[in-house]
Amino acid sequence: MSQFTFAIHATDGLARTGAITTARGEIRTPAFMPIGTAATVKAMLPESVHETGADIVLGNTYHLMLRPGPERVAKLGGLHKFMNWPHPILTDSGGFQVMSLAQLRKIDEEGVSFQSHLDGAEYRLTPERSMEIQALLGSDIHMVLDECTPFPSGERDTASSMELSMRWAQRSKAAFREAPGRALFGIVQGGIYPELRARSAETLKAIGFHGYAVGGLAVGEGQARMFDVLDATLPHLPADRPRYLMGVGKPDDLIGAVMRGIDMFDCVLPTRSGRNGQAFTRRGPVNLRNARHAEDPRPLDEICRCRCCRGYSRAYLHHLVKAEEILASMLLTWHNLTYYQDLMQGLRDAIGEGRTNVFAKETLVRYVAGDIA
Numbered sequence: 001m002s003q004f005t006f007a008i009h010a011t012d013g014l015a016r017t018g019a020i021t022t023a024r025g026e027i028r029t030p031a032f033m034p035i036g037t038a039a040t041v042k043a044m045l046p047e048s049v050h051e052t053g054a055d056i057v058l059g060n061t062y063h064l065m066l067r068p069g070p071e072r073v074a075k076l077g078g079l080h081k082f083m084n085w086p087h088p089i090l091t092d093s094g095g096f097q098v099m100s101l102a103q104l105r106k107i108d109e110e111g112v113s114f115q116s117h118l119d120g121a122e123y124r125l126t127p128e129r130s131m132e133i134q135a136l137l138g139s140d141i142h143m144v145l146d147e148c149t150p151f152p153s154g155e156r157d158t159a160s161s162m163e164l165s166m167r168w169a170q171r172s173k174a175a176f177r178e179a180p181g182r183a184l185f186g187i188v189q190g191g192i193y194p195e196l197r198a199r200s201a202e203t204l205k206a207i208g209f210h211g212y213a214v215g216g217l218a219v220g221e222g223q224a225r226m227f228d229v230l231d232a233t234l235p236h237l238p239a240d241r242p243r244y245l246m247g248v249g250k251p252d253d254l255i256g257a258v259m260r261g262i263d264m265f266d267c268v269l270p271t272r273s274g275r276n277g278q279a280f281t282r283r284g285p286v287n288l289r290n291a292r293h294a295e296d297p298r299p300l301d302e303i304c305r306c307r308c309c310r311g312y313s314r315a316y317l318h319h320l321v322k323a324e325e326i327l328a329s330m331l332l333t334w335h336n337l338t339y340y341q342d343l344m345q346g347l348r349d350a351i352g353e354g355r356t357n358v359f360a361k362e363t364l365v366r367y368v369a370g371d372i373a
Contacts, residue, residue, distance in 0.1 A: 004140075004183040004210055006242050010352045014234075014261040017351040020211075020242055022088045022140040023181025024080065027055040029242065030258045030347050032340045033090060033266040038063045039073075039083040042271050043329040044337070046085045052306070052334065053341030056088040056140075058266045061133050062097035065123065066116050070136035078138030090266075091139035092246070093130045093172075093187075096215075099148045107147060109164070127171040135177040143213065144172035146187045151219040158191035165189045166203045173207050183210035185244060192221055194232035201236035211242035214262075218248045223256070230260045251280060251343055251367060255360050258347050270340050274333030277321040281339065282363075283371040286314075288332065293318040306338035307331070 006029075008018040020027040034041045034049055036057040041049050049057060059079055064070060073082050080086055095112075098105060102114035102123075111126030130145040146165035149158050169186050176184045186204035190196030204212060214233055217226045230245070237243055244264035245257050254265055270280060279286045281301045286293075296314040304310075308317070308331040320328035343363070350359035 002181045004181050006211070006240065008240070010354075012351045012354050012356040013259065015259050015347070015351045015356045016261060016263065017348045018263070020088075020263075021181075022183070023179075024086060024088050024140055025055065027088055027264075028344075028348060029263040030254075030344055030351075031055060031264050032254070032344050033058045033264065034337055034340075035060075035266055035268050035271055036083065036085070036089075038067075039079060041333075041337075043275060043326075043333040044271075046083060048334060049085075049337065050087065052337040053345060054087075054337065056090060057085060059083075059089055059091045059137065059139060060094065060097060061091050061130060061137070062094035062101070062125075064091075064137060065094060065125075065133055066118055066121075070133040074136040074138070080138060088140040089137075090141040091134045091137055091143065093134070093143040093145040094125055095130075095146045096148045096247075098125060099150075107164075109167075111145070111168075112147075127168045128175040131172055131175040131177065135179075140182060141211070142172075142176065142182070142184045144169045144184065144186055144209075146189055146215060148219075149189055149191050149216050151191065151216070151221060153191055155191075155193050155196070158189075158193055159196055162189040162191075162196050162200050166200060169204060170207055173209070185209055185211040185213050185242075187213045187215040187246070188233055188237075189216050190233075191216060192225055192229060194229070197229060197233040198236050201233055205236070205238060209241070211244060211264075212237045213244040213246050213264075215246045217245065218253070218267075223253060226253070227256055227260065230257060230262070234261045251340075252364055254340075254343065255347070255364060258351075259356060259360060270336035271333050274336045275329040277328065277332065279317075279332050279339075280336050281371060282366055283369060284367050286371045288314065288317045288321045288328070290318075300335055301339075304335065304338060305342070306335045308335040308338075 005021040037060045101117045105114045127145040134142040149161040186209040190200045245262045277288045293314040299309040350356045
């Protein structure tokens with residue numbers, strides 16, 4: 001069984017392209033991970049997700065803990081078998097959802113107690129329990145449990161939150177169940193404060209992880225400030241380990257982060273937007289609810305390889321969206337995930353050929369120009 005490794009194949013400025021090896025296959029980087037919150041990427045078959053070019057999907061510890069339960073998933077053969085996805089899976093620790101969804105949260109040094117947003121049942125999540133759940137699920141990449149600092153937050157409160165997350169990271173590392181090809185990533189916190197981010201990164205580096213994530217961004221601070229945080233944080237992380245920007249983002253966010261040295265991303269945007277009538281295209285977002293598409297025989301994007309663009313017109317997609325047909329969510333999600341994976345492939349190719357700046361400029365100019373009928 002393969003060991004977990006990360007190899008950089010080429011660099012262009014700070015951007016890099018390479019591959020992560022896990023027990024269940026290779027992840028080409030930079031990589032975008034579709035969100036499979038409850039053991040499914042919404043509106044997609046697993047085979048369809050892989051067809052878009054995705055090497056890895058993300059599952060969520062919080063949601064799977066509530067239902068169907070990690071012990072049940074383990075009894076049924078693990079998450080890969082359960083959801084019919086034989087490729088790599090990353091599971092987040094559940095910390096963000098506890099802060100954003102759960103009710104009556106109470107955080108202490110040991111962990112967090114909360115009530116389920118589904119039925120009010122009481123749960124307790126600690127670093128040790130998070131590691132246990134992720135091991136039961138059998139994911140290839142585990143994430144440490146952290147406290148997701150609210151935004152905005154003052155420097156003193158942010159420092160206290162970050163320090164708690166670092167203590168939880170140490171406990172997560174101690175509780176992590178080693179296995180061939182399995183990895184544990186630490187999560188850098190510290191809000192918008194460069195000194196706190198640097199201290200968090202150095203602390204995690206001293207503990208030692210297979211990869212390092214940057215958390216607590218894309219929560220309202222804006223793109224410019226997010227990029228400033230990355231500029232201040234990434235120099236403190238090991239160059240020979242994967243760097244993962246959590247919960248990001250829009251196409252221009254991805255391009256800017258890759259050019260700063262980020263290797264991995266996840267975000268709900270392509271799937272959530274697909275369920276709400278919005279498509280991402282080379283010429284910017286397209287709202288299929290708009291009446292201008294009602295008689296348009298063109299595909300969303302003439303050069304897109306996805307089944308949506310190969311077989312269906314904007315007029316038909318507009319009709320499906322207006323009629324609230326399930327097929328609208330399926331086709332637009334398929335297209336959006338293909339667009340995101342093609343963007344990642346474009347970045348990988350550009351880095352390998354030493355033309356990342358040119359690719360980024362041309363892509364952003366076309367994207368910002370918009371979809372002109």
